[in-house]
Amino acid sequence: MLRGLNIIAVGGLIAAAAVVYDVKYSATYEAQKVARLNSEIAKEREKIATLKAEWSTLSSPDRIQRLASKYLNMKALPVTQIGNFSSLPERLYTSADPIGDIINSLDHNGGARDPIGTIIEKLESAEHAAPKSEPETTATVGTSDEPETTGSVGETELPEPTGTLGDTPGDAPEAVPETDAAPEGEQTEGSQ
């Protein structure tokens, strides 16, 4: 009985010693790890601080102004160009569902929204119109487009690249068939 207890006690002692040993060394290891991480954090912080200082130096207003006046063609903002929301005109139409509107418009006049389709349609109508009466085609071409249409092909294509930015993309499909139609019309004119 007593011996059994002794054996258990001795065993427990050894086990406890082993556990303590393990805990102590793992604690030391962890402490070292913590110390290493802390010094790494400190180093990173220093790096961040250095980078921040560099950024502040590079973005200092003095430097920005010097560079801006050297490389950019900018001017000081006049007070008169500052406006507020109340001075803006009322928005004409606001839709609750803008995407739905687009889908609807596509459904209703899909042909008009399909550029290639419109080109084909225009060409077809031009061809249909051409045989009917010769002078009429030239007349329509002349009035619908610039006077240059009666000139060479190169001239008719000129206005396209110089078009202003304000031109909405919606205008493009209409403009394309017309300029295309013009040489077409000329060809038919020339051939006939």
Place this chain on the structure above:
Amino acid sequence: MSRLSQLLAGLSGWLRFTEGGVSRRRIAIVVLLFASVHVVIAGRLALIGIKSDPQVARRVSNPDLLASTRPDILDREGRQLATDVQSAMLYAEPRKGVGYVDDAVDQLRTVFPDLDERELRDKLSSKKGFVRLKREISERQQHEVRKLGIPHVGFLDESKRVYPAGSELSHVLGGVNVDSVGIAGLEKWVDSGGLADLHMAGFATGRSLKPVQLSVDLAVQHAMRDELMKAQANYQAKSTSGMVLDVRTGEIVAMVSLPDYDPNKPGKPTDLSRLNRLTTGVYEMGSTFKALTLAMALDAGKATLASRYDASAPLHFGRFTITDYHAQRRVLTVPEIFTYSSNIGAAKIAMSMGVDQHKAFLRKMGQLDRLRTELPESAMPLVPKNWGEINTATIAFGHGLAVAPLQAVMATAALVNGGLLIPPTFLKRTPEEAKKIAKRVLRPETSDKMRYLFRLNVEKGSARRAEIEGYYVGGKTGTSEKVVRGRYSHDKLLTVFTGVFPCYDPKYIVLVMVDEPKNTGHSTAGLNAAPTTGQIIARIGPLLGVEPKFDLPKADQLLLTVSQRAAN
């Protein structure tokens, strides 16, 4: 084997022998002894466990950090104005020996050709334990020095104070010495909060210090400095200075005093460029002081806007004569005295109040005592020792009393912000905090009248050139003759402009001072300081978020609406 059995037998015999009452007590004593020893050991273990291992702790903090760090200084938008960066420093320990000194000198000079040979040799051949050889060493240079393999030569990290904005805010920030101790400006103020003691104890290391946030806006500061530099070149002035103050909180949004200096570069503290003219200089503020005189009389009820004063003839005081620069030679109303900047009128208004009341009013407005801010540098106003009637008459138009410009701006802010005197600060402050420390010095109605007068002066008075459409600028010009060898000089002038905007609800005061403008034809404030202020307001208005309004009534209507509001 037999001996062992004998020993066991003896031991068992001894045990048996001790099975008496006495031996039992002895056993108890022994057990107690051992137990107490164990308790001591356990206690000690617990103590060690509670205290952190000093070895580990030392490894955590960077032992190489020599000069301790300082808190970052940020502007009101969080932009960095001052920060610490680490740089390596080359040192040697000559006592431990650096090998052959001549070799070491030659080798070090291959990496750093700019090191002085004799100085280096002296340092290395001394018997000191530690000598500093060179600061700010790049990574590449460190690598090269390590390759040389000179014994007992090494590197230490030290923190260095850098000011990313350069000269932009030199006077406000001040500077630090080589040991990172603040020697001027806000840097010195930062130290006064016990930081210097922390440094000495070695606690202020790492980046644990909370940054100091200022009321200064770097963008506004730059705009102002840029415009002032232009003005300085344009009018060939000796110096120009200016500041922007938030009238609602007393926060200093910008403060420029040219010439200035780069705090990154060490310089002599006696250098003239180190002088902050707005806080350490005292000046006779000239006609801008008339605003105070008029406010005093309006507030006391001694005068109304309709009161008339005879300015048809110069005033004589013994051998002194007070004349008007823009003489009208007739009876003037109070607004006319302001817009024509009549010295005679202002003197008469002040004299109607009496010397004592005038003095008491100026003391109440903080013009007679030293104004202290966070900046350690401040100046005592020059107050006449024997203040007689002649002094009151001249001080009424800003001559005979020299104050720090910051002081005058504080008083002007009280004239337009509804009558509250708020001590100016360089630190961020909320309107609530400002309200707590504000002191009521004028009735709100007086403030309304002063706003009207300031605006009127820009619409049709001497400050017309300060007008910026949309910002409803108001202001007062001031041209004073500088005292040269005890006499007022006629060609050395100081021109001042205090601009307020927007006048219907003042938010900011802009002060511009041009010292000794030489460009003839632009010598008075209305021709140099006023247009400069206008330019500054046009630039800083959008930065400060002041909305321009273009449908505003004239000043007369402003007063009308104000008086209607008061009647209701």
